[in-house]
Amino acid sequence: MRDATPASLDWITRLCRIDTTSRETNKPLVELVSQEFRRLGVEPHLFDSPDGLKQGLVATIPAADGGTTGGILLSGHTDVVPVDGQDWASAPFEPEVRDGRFYGRGTADMKGYLGVIMHLLPRMVEAELAEPIHLAFSYDEEPGCLGAADMVAAVEQLDIEPRACFVGEPTSMRVIRAHKSSYALRAVFTGINAHSSLKPQGVNAIEYAGILLAHWKQVTDGWQADGPFDGAYPVTWSTGGVNEFHGGTAWNIVPSRAEMVLEFRSVAAVDDQAVVADLEGLVAELDQRMKQANPAAGAQIELLSGVAGLDTAPDEEVVDLAEKLGGQRCDDKVTYGTEAGFFQAAGIPTVVCGPGDIAQAHAADEFIELSQVTACERFMASLLAEMTR
Secondary structure, X not given: OOOOOOOOHHHHHHHHOOOOEOOOOOXXXXXXXXXXXXXXXXXXXXXXXOOOOOEEEEEEEOOOOOOOOOOEEEEEEOOEOOOOOOOOOOOOOOOEEEOOEEEOOOHHHXXXXXXXXXXXXXXXXXXXXXXXXXXXXXXXXXXXXXXXXXXXXXXXXXXXXXXXEEEOOOOXXXXXXXXXXXXXXXXXXXXXXXXXXXHHHOEOHHHHHHHHHHHHHHHHHHHHHHOOEOOOOOOOEOEEEEXXXXXXXXXXXXXXXEEEEEEEEOOOOOOHHHHHHHHHHHHHHHHHHHHHHOOOOEEEEEEEEEEOOEEOOOOOHHHHHHHHOOOEOOOOOEOOOOOXXXXXXXXXXXXXXXXXXXXXXXXXXXXEEHHHHHHHHHHHHHHHHHHOO
């Protein structure tokens, strides 16, 4: 028996037809949902990205008594990953149903979740809510949660103080209360070219970069050997590596440039800021050594992205609430990052629970099972019933 067509599929289709690949603007999507909010008498708070290309949105549906503080926050991101180089059986931005699945870029990650919210928005506005429902839609989650800090800042600025937050990344409607952090840094070494037969006249950028690389390998090998460990993760220790490296021009030229990108994902027991500070300290030391060799040489490091980890205690109210509404209880922790850690860091108890399978996210022929959309609709309907008691 095929799954019935979910009632929210129209809204999911409308959202998926808008190309919000992270390198593009998301403003057409934000304008579409803003029009719906305004049609229903809710004025959204919009905020621009630093470059003005994108927008985030925070909106509050007040309680029946007009109250706007407390309540539940539902959060998701509006951007999707590129389809470049992927072999799709159908047009990525013209979603379609095939064999009980809804195919299209963003169907699982995570416009399916946003579409369910938009479908139920009229019912949320009409309901006699005992406490408010807040909605937060971000930009630039895919490049490293770049818009998350602005979104959390907007929530704090509006002084709405939600008591719990659900982030709807695809978890197959499992209640995920923990994920690793994710950090990426770029180190650039500027040396001095010279003929390799006259090496003392140059400053070898790759050799100095190699010192950082060797140190980082020692750190990450130490995590694997000595921990700290967390047995709930599929990879129980913190991981890290050098995932990009560029340098040199020819075998007989002392290289004047080397560049690397370092990445790590850590369990909660690791102090992320201490790790970053350690790398920054070593690069500062190498910068001074290179300048001593030649004042025109040097080294720099910059943080490309920093995604906070999530570690919500199992006895938090938000965990019990998510399970009561239909989320599947589990003790799994996931290695991929989300914006949930930013909300937790701001003092808002948060879990990740949304429709679809993370294995389909980012892939060619991305899809979401129609049964997952229906399960999310039931979850949201249960939330609405809970909020009107």
